[in-house]
Amino acid sequence: MGNCCERAGNFFGPQNNTYIRVSLPAVCFVWQIAMVILFGVFIRYDEESDEKGWHEFKRSHNITSNIENDFYFRYPSFQDVHVMIFVGFGFLMTFLKRYSFGGVGFNFLIAAFGLQWALLMQGWFHSLDPVTGKITIGIESLINADFCCAGSLIAYGALLGKVSPVQLMIVTLFGVTLFAVEEYIILDLLHCRDAGGSMVIHTFGGYYGLAISWVLYRPNLNLSKRLNGSVYHSDLFAMIGSLFLWMFWPSFNSAITNHGAGQHRTVINTYLSLAACVLTTFAISSMGQKKGKLDMVHIQNASLAAGVAMGTSAEFMITPYGSIIVGFCCGIISTFGYLYVTPFLEKRLKLQDTCGIHNLHAVPGMLGGFVGAIVAAAATEEVYGKEGLVETFGLSGKFENRSMSTQGAYQAAGTCVAIAFGLVGGVCVGFILRFPLWGDPADDFCFDDEAYWELPEDEETIPPVLEYNNHMINKHQDTHESQFSLEES
């Protein structure tokens, strides 16, 4: 069977497209060497991770206990975020019957590259010391780097199965770069709050991926249709990813919020919103099928939409029932998206979105941005307290006199910036990816790990112990499959 396949492969040219023996190692080596050099020039430990620096920091800040190191405030959340990036996103993308290796494997590759590049890009924009010319990093930088990768991983969701790993490296290189710029505009210039990244991560990542996918439209993708679906066990693998995303989303949204009540409240809000979202997802999924049966695609994806939509407002005083209302709506909107919008986009707008990131990231993210704007605009000193208001919205320094309605307006503007960056950036990157030298598969060879992975033999071909051990049967050495091919030839 394995041999048959390879022979077959030689018959049609396009498969040669997927030859990446030169380009992938070249890209990996060049970029990793660049990382070594740039890290050598720019990156240093910050004062809480530097041995000497921490001793001095404790002295100068009158800190008596090591537990005050930011590490202990953020490390548990960081590890949860880390799990979301690698196992969450990775396994969520294993749902295709024959692209699970590519789903989890390429996710691994681009996240590992992306986080290094993100430390540099975000460092240049946010924490470059003007005196020493160095970027200092600590645990919060690692969380931000993971966040920054998430943007590109979301984009991968739209492209899953249709691009080569080399293309994905390019998507990530530009994705992280664009991310750092839009993040700088939104968080620093517009001074929005977006701890969980509804705008900067999900809206941007979603539209970035959709725009790329739109440029890379494949008119004959239905030639690969037979592989564009799940099997029973691949859906269970995807459920692992989905559940880890769902469970750890409170950590995602709270990872870089303010110490104390800030992180505490963010967790509560996200937790409640996600729970409500699950119920409406199940409800709509059942209503959407004529016999009322549930669809795993909805459960795996739409139940996460509330986490996306709470990214901005979870740290605000949105109230517990406010959180539940957001979750309630997101489950409905996202599931409807999977039922009706994705098929519509594919047919009418020629937009092929493998994982449905439109419904899971783009729309809920945008929604989250606007919810955040409303909640920010509605904030009062009565509810937050004077110092709480200043701390929650960072209204100090030159933003001291910004009114809450102004803050709301800026939040809304930030969402639009994220959309614009995603769309324009995505179209540009999409055109770069159309150069015919990146090793992407032909239209009839998509969603197939065969293109980039040495695959083990099929499960069905485990020969029965019987045959091998007893040598009783000599004429049936071949398995079902090979019998099959005999008939065929």
Next chain:
Amino acid sequence: MGNCCERAGNFFGPQNNTYIRVSLPAVCFVWQIAMVILFGVFIRYDEESDEKGWHEFKRSHNITSNIENDFYFRYPSFQDVHVMIFVGFGFLMTFLKRYSFGGVGFNFLIAAFGLQWALLMQGWFHSLDPVTGKITIGIESLINADFCCAGSLIAYGALLGKVSPVQLMIVTLFGVTLFAVEEYIILDLLHCRDAGGSMVIHTFGGYYGLAISWVLYRPNLNLSKRLNGSVYHSDLFAMIGSLFLWMFWPSFNSAITNHGAGQHRTVINTYLSLAACVLTTFAISSMGQKKGKLDMVHIQNASLAAGVAMGTSAEFMITPYGSIIVGFCCGIISTFGYLYVTPFLEKRLKLQDTCGIHNLHAVPGMLGGFVGAIVAAAATEEVYGKEGLVETFGLSGKFENRSMSTQGAYQAAGTCVAIAFGLVGGVCVGFILRFPLWGDPADDFCFDDEAYWELPEDEETIPPVLEYNNHMINKHQDTHESQFSLEES
């Protein structure tokens, strides 16, 4: 194949039973809307998660550092508990060959509903402010809500594959309600200690599920026998759930124990007990089969019994070797249960217990309750110190003068209350579930995801690449399965 199946389905009436297109969405929407309203009326942030409240709390309690927020004491444990509820329980129930979607999916649904309802129910009983009429929630409330769900998820273990999602929502609605009441009686009125819930969670949940299953006895369940078992990979998925439960059980038992030495000690005790349990589980499993082969069912389940049994006493000074002795016994008792008691219950008592919760939760939980009673009765000021004794057993206020032997007696009484609530509540709920309108499957359609899920095509029917790409073979477009059905027709 898929088509064949559907046609077949139309032949026999009972399948129509499983039509849930109206009932499931209705229940989800009604209950979720009720949650929105009730949360709006009752639920507020507590002083450690409220922005203004935390600033005031810090001032009034002379707290200088945010790290003293309860969040940092409990959040890592909370996330571990969260993983146990959704991935642990969820994947443990994927072991059936064709009910993995139902196992992990319905677990997800009922936990997401249950935790919202639990916040309300537990809030009304434990933290309703008599002045404002509000319930304030923080991280400890979320942990307790997850715990409360666990009771209903345990009950689901006995019902796995035999009930509809609508029935499960009812099981959870009443399960959470009963839980809150018995918890109030045991922890508040009897003033028992039960941080890890041997009594309130496991004993109650176990007997609740068993009583329901007993009322719902299906005499012709053997018609579904072919699907009541595992396959190789479904056992591995279940092992994921089992290991996450096993690893995080120290967090489960310590999540709400006292800060400091309390949490620390609980972890050590649970960790040791679980380790000992694994060895005796392997030993009995091997002895129970005539060739000495091990059974995955035992490894997946019985090795967890020690965590259940340590739920009450892990926070006490049970000593490390005491913990090991408890684990030692639990592995033996639980594995014996799987080998001999479950088959006996099914034959003689007409009690069908899909996951064997009798051996994993009911009996070890009851045992844990009594072990806790003994250890509490044996507590002395010499071992705990004066303030330690007061803190560990909460002997302040009106319980100031309770002697340790009295405390032990109350602990034992608490276990009996949990059993009684489980049995009586379960029988009542069972009768409610027998109304013929909840969409449960017929006896010959149990343990089958086909009833409630749109299933992907079978793994075996992934067509070979060969056929599609080369179009060399025109006559063999059909796969094995379809060949099969051709022969049949």
Next chain:
Amino acid sequence: MGNCCERAGNFFGPQNNTYIRVSLPAVCFVWQIAMVILFGVFIRYDEESDEKGWHEFKRSHNITSNIENDFYFRYPSFQDVHVMIFVGFGFLMTFLKRYSFGGVGFNFLIAAFGLQWALLMQGWFHSLDPVTGKITIGIESLINADFCCAGSLIAYGALLGKVSPVQLMIVTLFGVTLFAVEEYIILDLLHCRDAGGSMVIHTFGGYYGLAISWVLYRPNLNLSKRLNGSVYHSDLFAMIGSLFLWMFWPSFNSAITNHGAGQHRTVINTYLSLAACVLTTFAISSMGQKKGKLDMVHIQNASLAAGVAMGTSAEFMITPYGSIIVGFCCGIISTFGYLYVTPFLEKRLKLQDTCGIHNLHAVPGMLGGFVGAIVAAAATEEVYGKEGLVETFGLSGKFENRSMSTQGAYQAAGTCVAIAFGLVGGVCVGFILRFPLWGDPADDFCFDDEAYWELPEDEETIPPVLEYNNHMINKHQDTHESQFSLEES
């Protein structure tokens, strides 16, 4: 099919070898009872987990807050390490198509035993109170016990599929014992630093396993060749293990480093090194195959080598780019190992290494030991600060005057001690395992769960619903497989 198999089994004698119904329970019971007695005699809570002790400790150390309990510094890392030991190592070893139960199951058994024995062994060497004769344990002891198990689990990697569970218990008994001794020599006598265990865990564990495997060489192992490989979904299960190891390695290396900047920096270094390693692993994996396809074995294993290699030096001020350089090299070396060294070892040195621990643990561990020596030798007061240098390298008491170059030399010597212990210990244990009474499988029965596990029926034999429910087809009650055997007979 199942029946056929059993009949077949009776035909050839060697299968009887794997009868463990007496030996496995005997070993489990004897050792677990020994644990009960030894824990009763020796193990007590330490002052931070003892109820009375903690109250006194707080008073005597003037501690006002429970958050200063070591528990809150280490528990999140401990749980990550725990996940690595049970899910990480366990699932990494599920990659074989028919030895997944054995991979994850026996890993579970030996880790559960090993950690108990480790608490005793490490206690006797490191924390035996000379006055009371007791060992006191706390959260750091649990982490160390998990670490200690890791040595034996690494050794299991080389033996996977070729030994019986009874043999594994012996490997663990001696492995833990040897570990405690070499750890005492390296950390206490030579006073090396090795928080993440490049030397004491990985170098020792790697060579220990390789030496055992060398002694147990099976000349006719190719009789089991058909099962010595993966299938599509078993590779995905292994990827779960691999990713949890990769994600949590920063916790592994930082779990017992110094509070504050020490843990913080260790995490940063390990995180960066691992990320770099992924890129070079992908690059070399692609270059190593003539069509440039990637190999899952490399991705699953070689991408972890950086974590191993940073075990010693991650807590030092190796600088971020230094970490990346280490990761860069490890990815290359380890992947080369899988491509060329493992096949060479098997052919020329008669060394059968199922999981390739030579490339993942032995070599990167040794490398990490020497990198640590260099970084230690290069440490200056300028970089660490005076107190930082003392704290990081523990240069107090009788080591007060040790120069950094001397420290470097001792670190290098420590690596050699670990290699020596691994090799000599492994050869000795290997000979013990050659006694013909441990129930190991015959050469043609390796890599097969059939030997020690009651296996569920094959996935392919799930009978179609059609047949059972409608009873339309009476003549096709048998599945493919049984049809097959009919033809055969």
